[in-house]
Amino acid sequence: MKQINKFALATLAVAVAAGLAACGKKEEPKAQAPAAAPAPAQDLVVKIGHVGPTSGQIAHLGKDNENAARLAVEEANAKGITIGGKKVKFEFLAEDDAADPKQATTVAQKLVDAKVVGVIGHLNSGTSIPASAIYNTAGIPQITPSATNPKLTAQGFKGVFRTVANDVAQGGAIGTFAVKGMGGKKIAIIDDKTAYGVGLADEAEKAIKAAGGTVVIREALANEKEQDFKGVLTKVKAKGPDVIMFGGMDAQMGPMMKQMKALGIKAKAIGGDGAQTGEFIKLAGDAGEGAYATLAGLPKEKMPQGQAFYDKYKAKFNVDVQAYAPFTYDATNILIEAMQKAGSTEGAKIIDAIKGGTFTGAAGTYAYDDKGDMKDGAITVFVVKGGKWDVAEVIGGPKAAAPAAAAPAAAAPAPAAAPAKEEKKK
Amino acid sequence: MSIDVLLQQIVNGLVVGSVYALVALGYTMVYGILQLINFAHGEVVMIGALTALVLAKWLLGAGVPPMIALLLAILIAMAVCAAVGVLVERIAYRPLRNAPRLAPLITAIGVSIFLQQIAILVFGRNYFSFPELISKTPIEIGHITINMNEIVILITSVALMAGLLWLVHNTKIGTAMRATAENQKVAGLMGIDINKIIAITFAIGSALGAIAGVMVASNYGQAHYYMGFMLGLKAFTAAVMGGIGNLWGAMVGGLILGLVENVGLIFVRGDYKDIFAFVVLVAVLIFRPQGLIGERVAERA
Numbered sequence: 001m002k003q004i005n006k007f008a009l010a011t012l013a014v015a016v017a018a019g020l021a022a023c024g025k026k027e028e029p030k031a032q033a034p035a036a037a038p039a040p041a042q043d044l045v046v047k048i049g050h051v052g053p054t055s056g057q058i059a060h061l062g063k064d065n066e067n068a069a070r071l072a073v074e075e076a077n078a079k080g081i082t083i084g085g086k087k088v089k090f091e092f093l094a095e096d097d098a099a100d101p102k103q104a105t106t107v108a109q110k111l112v113d114a115k116v117v118g119v120i121g122h123l124n125s126g127t128s129i130p131a132s133a134i135y136n137t138a139g140i141p142q143i144t145p146s147a148t149n150p151k152l153t154a155q156g157f158k159g160v161f162r163t164v165a166n167d168v169a170q171g172g173a174i175g176t177f178a179v180k181g182m183g184g185k186k187i188a189i190i191d192d193k194t195a196y197g198v199g200l201a202d203e204a205e206k207a208i209k210a211a212g213g214t215v216v217i218r219e220a221l222a223n224e225k226e227q228d229f230k231g232v233l234t235k236v237k238a239k240g241p242d243v244i245m246f247g248g249m250d251a252q253m254g255p256m257m258k259q260m261k262a263l264g265i266k267a268k269a270i271g272g273d274g275a276q277t278g279e280f281i282k283l284a285g286d287a288g289e290g291a292y293a294t295l296a297g298l299p300k301e302k303m304p305q306g307q308a309f310y311d312k313y314k315a316k317f318n319v320d321v322q323a324y325a326p327f328t329y330d331a332t333n334i335l336i337e338a339m340q341k342a343g344s345t346e347g348a349k350i351i352d353a354i355k356g357g358t359f360t361g362a363a364g365t366y367a368y369d370d371k372g373d374m375k376d377g378a379i380t381v382f383v384v385k386g387g388k389w390d391v392a393e394v395i396g397g398p399k400a401a402a403p404a405a406a407a408p409a410a411a412a413p414a415p416a417a418a419p420a421k422e423e424k425k426k
Numbered sequence: 427m428s429i430d431v432l433l434q435q436i437v438n439g440l441v442v443g444s445v446y447a448l449v450a451l452g453y454t455m456v457y458g459i460l461q462l463i464n465f466a467h468g469e470v471v472m473i474g475a476l477t478a479l480v481l482a483k484w485l486l487g488a489g490v491p492p493m494i495a496l497l498l499a500i501l502i503a504m505a506v507c508a509a510v511g512v513l514v515e516r517i518a519y520r521p522l523r524n525a526p527r528l529a530p531l532i533t534a535i536g537v538s539i540f541l542q543q544i545a546i547l548v549f550g551r552n553y554f555s556f557p558e559l560i561s562k563t564p565i566e567i568g569h570i571t572i573n574m575n576e577i578v579i580l581i582t583s584v585a586l587m588a589g590l591l592w593l594v595h596n597t598k599i600g601t602a603m604r605a606t607a608e609n610q611k612v613a614g615l616m617g618i619d620i621n622k623i624i625a626i627t628f629a630i631g632s633a634l635g636a637i638a639g640v641m642v643a644s645n646y647g648q649a650h651y652y653m654g655f656m657l658g659l660k661a662f663t664a665a666v667m668g669g670i671g672n673l674w675g676a677m678v679g680g681l682i683l684g685l686v687e688n689v690g691l692i693f694v695r696g697d698y699k700d701i702f703a704f705v706v707l708v709a710v711l712i713f714r715p716q717g718l719i720g721e722r723v724a725e726r727a
Contacts, residue, residue: 220696222699223697225656227646227653227656230441230688231696232696234688234691235431238431251648251650254553255555255647262564262571264566282553284555285647
């Protein structure tokens, strides 16, 4: 018997090790066919990389981004773009980081070795930050359409950009809105232990205090895969909050709404952009009614070419946009346009072109500060009403966006392949 | 920390713990007979949950009343899981029955990954929202909040565990299972069809797993292809804590793990929940390496 139990112990160790390994890499990244047929010999072949989690818990969001980047690359190829007088064929290399920081650095190195000119991604902050060091060493630009943690652009790397406002802005907006817009006095904060979730929750906490609210409890889930929230919610309930803020993704906030309802918690809930998805509504069901979530960027209705992009995306992939697709599409176009502007595929020149320019995309106008953060990034607060996300309030944003916001975007379907146009010369 | 929170955490813990216990039974039954840790068991639970979910949604769509839809879905999911369990044993484990112990162990991990990938192909990577077939409207009883769904989970698990104990101790099949666990060769000489008994063991364990899968999916309101992994690890932990190979051990271990996780939250923040649970496991194993109820060898089945 003793023998057997020693064996059982050893087995447990093996199980944990195997489990960790499984977390790290659940499946081989799929080899992606290049977006276009091999270019004729005289054309310049330019490789653009995209990384997002196309396997694992938030694969739906990763695929959403990948689709949008692919769409932008295919459009650029169809249009026939010249850089420095040479005709260019773009090749699209899509990689899967499974939202795992370890795998993120592996695929980042793989893309660098494949000599990509620039990278769109990664989706998560936790993966973008370690990967950014590799792209920085290689001297190539990285534009993330969705990583919002402030640390990403605070590392002093030259070539890191994002097409969404960072968590300082977003978390701040959540905190302020929780107090002023939702009338919260006692606010509970729960995060999912990821760089994104904790960063967002930290910024929200500061803003709540600044706005005169009280944070009654700060809790955290075991990890971003946890499903059982009842224990944590029981503690939260005991503090009697009127608003619960969650820093994390839709895959947890959705069922969390259900478990809140089952525990008889009446507090209103607010999350960040990770929860502002169609998936959230599916997962939360009726319990999601009245939940708030923010999105860094303008709402679809107020994007300059929002409706046109959504229609184009739907027509091409036959699925609805989940969340960051418009920002990924714009990020890809910014990269391509910067190459044209620089007349070069050299990393340093592209980076300078992005820094010096103002870009108009489907989702808004982009201009960058020294760190690579957006100047005047808008934040939109959404609320679930009748099983749909409704705009509750738009916070901040460039003044220039105001007229565009007034005009219904659907009224002017833009030419399908219109690239981002530069408004201001360098 | 007030008494309300303690009582509520005990309720939360008992509900989760009873699901752990049901899954742990699947591990412990197989271990008792084959000394094999069937790592694919967590995946069988996941397949049960997803099968039941898809069926229940389809039946509800066809206008079947919720209770009947739920029962039908569970019954079919049990049959599917039993079939999966028996097939896995027949194809992956039986040829390795006389191989060194590490071979079937590694195979089990392989089967687990294989089943996960199959589930992705069949059901997709998406998260599924589990329909509310039993009311989750909160019921306040004194200091605690509970709902019909949780009450049904508790009662069903107790009934199933009692049923299993009865089966193992009071029926011919149970006697044969215990004999096989005791000594396969001798049991074979006594006229017991070892292969049949092992297949039955896998079928029962997997069917229980299917029910546990439905319970956990309905309790959390969600199911997806990855749900079996952590649940399987937790249930395995519960089985080891209770004394692997022992039916009572799996039940006690499951309930204790559920309680430790939830009551432990009174002392630690939510992010330390799993750490706290595993620390308790390590502590138990230091003082009782055979598990809490590990010494009753005769009870193995």
